Amino acid sequence: MTIPEPAPEPHLPKLLDGRLKIRHLVLIDALSRQGSVIGAAAELHVTQPVATRSLRDIENVLGVELYTRGPRGIVPTIFGEAFTEHARAVLAQLNQAGRHVVELTNADRGTVVVGTHLAGSNVLLPQAIARIKSDHPLLTVIVREGAPSTLLTELEAGRVDMIVGRLTAPSTPAITRIPLYEESVEVFAGAGHPLATTPHLELADVGDHQWILPGVETSLRGELEKIFTRCGIPLPAQRVEATSYLTVRELLRETQMLAVLPSLIGRSDAHLTPLAVDLSAINHSVGLTVAADRPFSPSARALTASLRRVADEELR
CATH class of the missing domain: 1.10.10.10 (Winged helix-like DNA-binding domain superfamily/Winged helix DNA-binding domain)
Structure with a gap:
């Protein structure tokens, strides 16, 4: 009986021989x-x-x-x-190494880069930044807004230290998601909208109005589509798609359009009013998204602690 030759060992690429830059x-x-x-x-x-x-x-x-x-x-x-994935992990470590060296010289002069999208950007993040700046006035906080998928790529590459916003997926071996508080969403219109004083509205009552919907890349858009389907009504034909809060706010103020916003954002704006449409089925956690295997710099730890304090004292 002939014994088969053992399979050859797989050839491992030599990534440390100087050719890879x-x-x-x-x-x-x-x-x-x-x-x-x-x-x-x-x-x-x-x-x-x-x-x-x-x-x-x-x-x-x-x-x-x-x-x-x-x-x-x-x-x-x-x-x-x-x-x-591996290239971004290496770049992230190098970015952090450079910043860590600077911060070891003077921790109060460090830099933390935080990405954010709609939820959490109106109350949580501004209050946390205000608190940390009172304790560390020379610490620099850089805020970058973007779509969740774009910010996640930035996080993986180390160009942002953390993302503050809605948590739409569980943690993974590479990404850790940390809930800070729960937030609901509501249908909002501009102050003085004809439907503002109506005590109870069904989604079908407002389905044929002009709407501002979140972009198709957001999880909120998918949840809204499911609710419209469940109610047996089509997605509004008269619609604008936007994720910029400033754009949404001005459209609500200047027109009779409707939009779904996090309650904290909409109710803090005197120019907007919530409509009595039940969207209690949409409830979500707002919190931090961070790289699981990358330790925080001193500056990032300080901002994280500030975010936790604001969530615990103001938003829960």
């Missing part, structure tokens, strides 16, 4: 976000041939194809998705 990791991050070599090259201020050559160099080092090319750009392969 930090600029290669930066390129992979940009390619996966931009979805095209042209877009990544423009972002990194290099020519397209330079970006293409660098990508080819990375693929040669790894021995696999990271992206498939098509008429509309590039799409990560399973290898590309995996390597992008």
